[in-house]
Amino acid sequence: MQLRTTATATEDDKRFMKVAYEEARKGYEEGGIPIGAVLVSSTGEILGQGHNLRIQNSSPILHVPSPPNIYIYIYSIHPTPKTPTNHTTQAEISTLQSAGRLPASKYANTTMYTTLSPCSMCTGAILLYKISRVVIGENRTFMGSEDWLGVKGVEVVVLDDEGCRELMERFVRERPGDWGEDIGEEGGEGCGC
Numbered sequence: 134m135q136l137r138t139t140a141t142a143t144e145d146d147k148r149f150m151k152v153a154y155e156e157a158r159k160g161y162e163e164g165g166i167p168i169g170a171v172l173v174s175s176t177g178e179i180l181g182q183g184h185n186l187r188i189q190n191s192s193p194i195l196h197v198p199s200p201p202n203i204y205i206y207i208y209s210i211h212p213t214p215k216t217p218t219n220h221t222t223q224a225e226i227s228t229l230q231s232a233g234r235l236p237a238s239k240y241a242n243t244t245m246y247t248t249l250s251p252c253s254m255c256t257g258a259i260l261l262y263k264i265s266r267v268v269i270g271e272n273r274t275f276m277g278s279e280d281w282l283g284v285k286g287v288e289v290v291v292l293d294d295e296g297c298r299e300l301m302e303r304f305v306r307e308r309p310g311d312w313g314e315d316i317g318e319e320g321g322e323g324c325g326c
């Protein structure tokens with residue numbers, strides 16, 4: 134299922150997706166899962182950026198050992214906002230953490246750029262903070278919870294970006310077990326590539 138296409142993408146969307154893609158590449162070069170994300174304000178300010186850190190952290194989704202003032206991943210509070218950290222694993226969550234603590238009003242009219250269709254965990258965080266727009270690099274290798282975003286009134290744009298797709302396809306081919314683990318499946322099932 135592909136809800137939206139490049140028809141509604143702007144030049145800024147392509148520019149910020151490149152930043153998310155660079156995050157994904159960085160993750161790949163670190164030996165991790167190549168998914169990157171960036172949170173951008175309505176005025177074009179980058180509030181946070183990050184990439185999936187599951188492999189680098191050797192950690193299941195988010196059971197964060199420290200700092201101790203973290204309840205569960207989506208409510209995580211980091212004492213040094215805007216400093217990318219190693220305390221989360223999913224790309225979008227890593228990005229939210231990098232943005233640090235923000236008042237609810239700051240999330241209004243923000244856009245989350247993510248190289249891959251957001252899984253249900255990341256979708257939950259996006260909905261919790263009422264992020265109003267999500268731009269997705271590609272949803273062919275993995276279809277997340279875009280329908281859920283749509284039902285909740287979040288604008289969803291799918292760029293169907295070749296670079297994002299190729300990077301994920303390569304990773305899934307090379308390491309199906311690690312990919313399956315990230316999405317709660319065995320052996321990379323769930324990849325449509």
Ligand SMILES: O=c1cc[nH]c(=O)[nH]1
Nearest residue numbers: 168185223224251252
């Ligand atoms: O949306 C997703 C899906 C898998 N892994 C991520 O980091 N994000």
